[in-house]
Amino acid sequence: MDLNIEDITKTVIKFCSQGADARMKFVLERLVTHIHDFARETRLTTDEWRAGLDWLEACGRICTENRKELITVSDIFGLSTLVDEINYPKPPGATQGSILGPFHTTEAEEKANGDSISHDPNGEPLFVLCTVKDTKGNPIPGAQVHVWEADSNGEYDIEKLSHSGPDGRGIFHSDDQGEFYFDAITPVPYPILCDGPVGVFFKLSGRHEYRPAHVHFMFEKEGFDNLIT
Amino acid sequence: MDLNIEDITKTVIKFCSQGADARMKFVLERLVTHIHDFARETRLTTDEWRAGLDWLEACGRICTENRKELITVSDIFGLSTLVDEINYPKPPGATQGSILGPFHTTEAEEKANGDSISHDPNGEPLFVLCTVKDTKGNPIPGAQVHVWEADSNGEYDIEKLSHSGPDGRGIFHSDDQGEFYFDAITPVPYPILCDGPVGVFFKLSGRHEYRPAHVHFMFEKEGFDNLIT
Numbered sequence: 001m002d003l004n005i006e007d008i009t010k011t012v013i014k015f016c017s018q019g020a021d022a023r024m025k026f027v028l029e030r031l032v033t034h035i036h037d038f039a040r041e042t043r044l045t046t047d048e049w050r051a052g053l054d055w056l057e058a059c060g061r062i063c064t065e066n067r068k069e070l071i072t073v074s075d076i077f078g079l080s081t082l083v084d085e086i087n088y089p090k091p092p093g094a095t096q097g098s099i100l101g102p103f104h105t106t107e108a109e110e111k112a113n114g115d116s117i118s119h120d121p122n123g124e125p126l127f128v129l130c131t132v133k134d135t136k137g138n139p140i141p142g143a144q145v146h147v148w149e150a151d152s153n154g155e156y157d158i159e160k161l162s163h164s165g166p167d168g169r170g171i172f173h174s175d176d177q178g179e180f181y182f183d184a185i186t187p188v189p190y191p192i193l194c195d196g197p198v199g200v201f202f203k204l205s206g207r208h209e210y211r212p213a214h215v216h217f218m219f220e221k222e223g224f225d226n227l228i229t
Numbered sequence: 230m231d232l233n234i235e236d237i238t239k240t241v242i243k244f245c246s247q248g249a250d251a252r253m254k255f256v257l258e259r260l261v262t263h264i265h266d267f268a269r270e271t272r273l274t275t276d277e278w279r280a281g282l283d284w285l286e287a288c289g290r291i292c293t294e295n296r297k298e299l300i301t302v303s304d305i306f307g308l309s310t311l312v313d314e315i316n317y318p319k320p321p322g323a324t325q326g327s328i329l330g331p332f333h334t335t336e337a338e339e340k341a342n343g344d345s346i347s348h349d350p351n352g353e354p355l356f357v358l359c360t361v362k363d364t365k366g367n368p369i370p371g372a373q374v375h376v377w378e379a380d381s382n383g384e385y386d387i388e389k390l391s392h393s394g395p396d397g398r399g400i401f402h403s404d405d406q407g408e409f410y411f412d413a414i415t416p417v418p419y420p421i422l423c424d425g426p427v428g429v430f431f432k433l434s435g436r437h438e439y440r441p442a443h444v445h446f447m448f449e450k451e452g453f454d455n456l457i458t
Binding site for chain 1: 233237238240244246247248249253259261266267271273278285286288289290297298300303305306308309310312315318433435
């Protein structure tokens with residue numbers, strides 16, 4: 001079948017939605033249209049196309065249980081934040097959410113308020129006291145809060161070869177005043193892992209390689225939306 | 230920084246083009262815009278976003294030297310054909326090009342006209358005679374032609390565990406009349422490898438799993454564009 005630059009899109013959309021449900025059909029129609037529009041608008045060269053596919057392949061190949069390169073790619077392209085904003089729009093007065101990022105794990109231990117989350121002897125001690133409130137300012141008791149941070153070198157526990165259990169992590173609950181508190185270390189800027197495809201992208205695009213210092217929080221409370229904040 | 234669904238795109242574009250050259254800046258600007266527009270238009274859910282990234286990761290992880298899943302993805306989304314059409318537009322009267330596909334290799338041997346390319350005793354014998362002509366109908370002698378086909382089970386040599394050298398392949402040259410000819414087997418429809426992410430996609434989208442029977446040709450001749458046809 002002879003196809004030209006313009007009519008190929010509707011042909012592919014037809015092929016891609018022979019048995020899909022309505023949602024899948026719609027998502028594929030939009031996906032194919034945007035991929036094709038991108039190639040047409042940029043007059044994508046054969047070399048660029050090949051380099052892009054090789055780069056995507058490398059992103060997948062470097063992934064492990066503890067290294068999610070494609071999540072990082074989604075983060076640096078702003079897609080993670082956008083999807084979070086689309087799915088969990090914040091009401092006025094609420095703290096802006098941020099993305100989960102690649103360093104949250106499910107292995108953090110339950111901690112009591114006042115406990116320490118860090119075993120790093122070189123970190124600068126930091127006492128963290130937070131209050132969980134609704135948008136009217138009322139304290140929310142019993143909220144579950146996941147907390148995680150890097151060590152004093154900017155490394156998360158799961159990035160270390162010697163990783164054998166959670167460090168710099170904990171799960172807390174807000175008390176009757178909506179408060180939770182713990183000992184930690186002062187966070188430092190941490191590098192985005194640049195020994196793989198993301199590093200190649202950073203070099204090509206001239207982006208900086210460091211993220212600002214973070215202590216991450218993720219809140220859950222029955223009756224409230226499961227916000228990642 | 231507070232970002233909303235609309236203004237995040239220009240922020241990410243700014244981040245992504247700090248040191249890039251003009252071409253890279255333009256390609257990234259279009260790429261980020263299309264990725265974000267896709268997410269906004271579909272109101273992409275968190276589950277869909279995650280499933281998409283997991284799928285892309287799986288595409289990369291299954292790749293080997295002889296299995297290029299992302300090329301197949303590009304093929305089934307029509308991107309390979311589109312990029313070929315953009316970069317090598319065909320003049321009126323020329324044979325429409327098709328995509329290189331994942332089964333071309335560099336290990337094919339030079340053959341003389343009349344040689345056989347297949348070692349498959351079960352295939353139906355086929356004699357192939359072709360003429361290479363310019364768009365005015367004049368024969369083109371001395372064109373190099375890569376030829377490849379699957380065996381009588383629809384399997385290409387590099388797909389086989391027992392693969393130890395080229396089979397179903399050859400490199401020919403057109404003679405003074407522009408002709409080249411060889412013994413082959415009648416091609417049969419061949420399956421797209423569906424034991425990986427592409428198979429998952431085919432199930433979800435309801436696409437058929439077979440490609441029509443092919444003998445592939447790739448032409449090269451000095452003084453002509455390097456057309457994949």
